[in-house]
Amino acid sequence: MPVKRIVAHNQFIKTFYFAHRLKAKPGQFVWLWLPQVAEKPFSVGWQTESEFGLTICQVGPATQKMFQLKVGDKVGIKGPYGTHYDVRQAKNIALVGGGYGSAPLSFLAETELNKNPLLNIDFIIGAQAKNLIFIRPQDFNQKIIYHFTTNDGSQGEAGLATDALERLLKKGNINYLATCGPELMQHKVVELAVKYNVSCQISLERYMKCSHGICGQCVVDPLGIRMCTEGPVLDKELALQISEFGLYHRGPAGERIDF
Amino acid sequence: MLHMSINLTTTLAGLKLSNPTILASGILGVSQASLNKMIENGAGAVTVKSISLEARKGHQTPIITTYEEGMLNAVGYSNPGAKAAAEEFCQLARLKAPVIASIIGQSPDDFKKVWQMLAGSGFAAIEVPLSCPHTPGYGTMAGQHTPAMSARITKELKRASNLPIIIKVSPNHPNMVEVAQAAESAGAAAICAVNSAGPGMQIDLETASPVLGFKIGGVTGPAIRPIAVRCVYDLYQAIKIPIIGTGGITTGHDAIEMLMAGATALGIGTAVYYHGPTVFKKITDEMSEWLASHGYQSVKEVIGLVHQN
Numbered sequence: 001m002p003v004k005r006i007v008a009h010n011q012f013i014k015t016f017y018f019a020h021r022l023k024a025k026p027g028q029f030v031w032l033w034l035p036q037v038a039e040k041p042f043s044v045g046w047q048t049e050s051e052f053g054l055t056i057c058q059v060g061p062a063t064q065k066m067f068q069l070k071v072g073d074k075v076g077i078k079g080p081y082g083t084h085y086d087v088r089q090a091k092n093i094a095l096v097g098g099g100y101g102s103a104p105l106s107f108l109a110e111t112e113l114n115k116n117p118l119l120n121i122d123f124i125i126g127a128q129a130k131n132l133i134f135i136r137p138q139d140f141n142q143k144i145i146y147h148f149t150t151n152d153g154s155q156g157e158a159g160l161a162t163d164a165l166e167r168l169l170k171k172g173n174i175n176y177l178a179t180c181g182p183e184l185m186q187h188k189v190v191e192l193a194v195k196y197n198v199s200c201q202i203s204l205e206r207y208m209k210c211s212h213g214i215c216g217q218c219v220v221d222p223l224g225i226r227m228c229t230e231g232p233v234l235d236k237e238l239a240l241q242i243s244e245f246g247l248y249h250r251g252p253a254g255e256r257i258d259f
Numbered sequence: 260m261l262h263m264s265i266n267l268t269t270t271l272a273g274l275k276l277s278n279p280t281i282l283a284s285g286i287l288g289v290s291q292a293s294l295n296k297m298i299e300n301g302a303g304a305v306t307v308k309s310i311s312l313e314a315r316k317g318h319q320t321p322i323i324t325t326y327e328e329g330m331l332n333a334v335g336y337s338n339p340g341a342k343a344a345a346e347e348f349c350q351l352a353r354l355k356a357p358v359i360a361s362i363i364g365q366s367p368d369d370f371k372k373v374w375q376m377l378a379g380s381g382f383a384a385i386e387v388p389l390s391c392p393h394t395p396g397y398g399t400m401a402g403q404h405t406p407a408m409s410a411r412i413t414k415e416l417k418r419a420s421n422l423p424i425i426i427k428v429s430p431n432h433p434n435m436v437e438v439a440q441a442a443e444s445a446g447a448a449a450i451c452a453v454n455s456a457g458p459g460m461q462i463d464l465e466t467a468s469p470v471l472g473f474k475i476g477g478v479t480g481p482a483i484r485p486i487a488v489r490c491v492y493d494l495y496q497a498i499k500i501p502i503i504g505t506g507g508i509t510t511g512h513d514a515i516e517m518l519m520a521g522a523t524a525l526g527i528g529t530a531v532y533y534h535g536p537t538v539f540k541k542i543t544d545e546m547s548e549w550l551a552s553h554g555y556q557s558v559k560e561v562i563g564l565v566h567q568n
Contacts, residue, residue, distance in 0.1 A: 035468035039320040074465055210323045214532045215334065216287035216308065224296025226287075229535070252316040254289040254308070255339035256347075 009134030026108035030079030045103030055103035090176030098181020126161025187246030272448035283528035319472030329480030357383035390429030406441035423448030495521025511545020
């Protein structure tokens with residue numbers, strides 16, 4: 001399908017919009033095929049009744065080619081796939097997004113507030129510096145309370161997203177946590193969820209290759225489950241059974257790579 | 260339940276299998292955890308994703324695409340190399356079913372070197388695909404699918420290991436039977452038939468581009484099942500060593516058909532896409548049901564049955 005519009009958030013992050021009613025749930029992903037180049041999985045970062053958006057960070061040769069896409073260029077889209085976030089009956093939820101991991105959480109926040117306007121959402125967004133933060137509060141539901149953290153203090157407070165989360169958890173009213181972003185940050189979020197006994201879901205990014213659930217590249221130790229199918233969104237209880245969570249992942253050849 | 264009394268156990272080249280299904284090479288076989296999951300789901304044995312001497316990233320994505328009755332793949336033998344694989348598959352004894360090593364090489368010497376690195380891992384057999392149709396340097400693209408290469412690689416591996424050697428053949432070449440006979444004469448313990456067909460191509464109309472990153476890929480799934488059945492039929496008449504019938508088996512009926520053609524065990528690959536890892540139990544349950552409803556007590560009774568008629 002053709003690219004409908006493109007928003008460049010900064011040098012490294014762009015959102016590509018498509019005029020298609022995708023019906024994805026927050027946390028799910030699609031495969032984007034760039035003919036002659038590659039097919040890669042991307043989380044859905046935005047969705048309405050008539051369009052959806054993929055927020056893409058330039059990380060390698062394939063995304064570099066994707067950044068050259070222009071409005072009207074045709075790409076293949078398959079999906080949605082995978083598990084999704086589910087806030088269940090929670091009334092007060094906290095979201096912790098690191099870098100481009102903030103995009104699917106912004107989709108979650110909008111979706112849940114549309115369903116339940118009484119929901120309280122604290123959205124913690126962490127980044128290395130101000131120029132890497134692409135979420136603008138004015139673009140979203142005004143009920144969302146934002147907490148920005150940057151390593152250098154160039155936006156919001158200086159420090160880690162997980163420090164801001166712990167302060168929030170100490171108040172004691174949060175009853176659901178969702179996180180997406182760098183794995184070590186997500187691991188820390190799970191530790192805090194355990195410490196404060198809060199329901200929590202993460203999104204475990206693994207190298208996905210075949211788009212059909214059979215290549216085994218995204219299978220995690222020791223459970224043998226596929227992150228493209230039984231993931232990527234996992235309850236913290238399941239995440240804690242994954243011995244490689246926060247320690248290592250597998251690359252394109254199936255080789256182990258430590259975090 | 261009636262069909263619970265059916266005996267599904269079989270013996271393949273000395274390996275005792277709880278049932279005839281074997282996870283085919285290339286499907287979910289990257290890690291020991293994956294293999295264990297397939298065994299938990301009822302696989303009688305499992306085959307690892309093929310291992311080469313050095314690490315390979317494989318072909319560019321898309322590496323898999325599907326069509327009405329099948330699948331095309333051009334994975335390109337991605338694997339972490341023999342040394343890393345030996346570390347990955349270091350506790351195979353913990354698994355509750357035999358694990359078959361699949362090894363690949365560019366030269367006859369490579370196969371032996373790969374095996375020497377894996378020798379201490381606890382594999383139960385060695386499978387050698389001489390028949391991949393879509394990876395330069397390997398299989399049919401490297402001219403490995405010949406009786407001479409089949410005999411040479413079998414002999415080299417026989418010298419390096421006491422384990423059963425399984426040669427995996429191609430349905431795409433008229434010399435399939437000769438390749439299998441050469442392996443048998445050289446001491447191979449079994450033949451796996453067949454590897455993917457083709458290669459084939461799928462084109463996206465909107466962009467006029469081949470879909471697969473490598474443009475061409477091996478064809479698998481239900482569409483090639485009749486070809487696989489015919490290959491197993493031909494092999495059964497030409498060789499005495501057992502055959503792993505592989506190609507499009509998705510149901511219990513498909514499995515029985517392959518056994519009747521002459522297979523002793525059954526490779527299951529593309530069906531994992533259609534039904535997920537639980538496909539092993541689905542196929543064995545359906546086999547038991549069919550066998551029970553037709554008065555058989557053991558799966559072995561139907562092996563090669565078509566040749567009696």
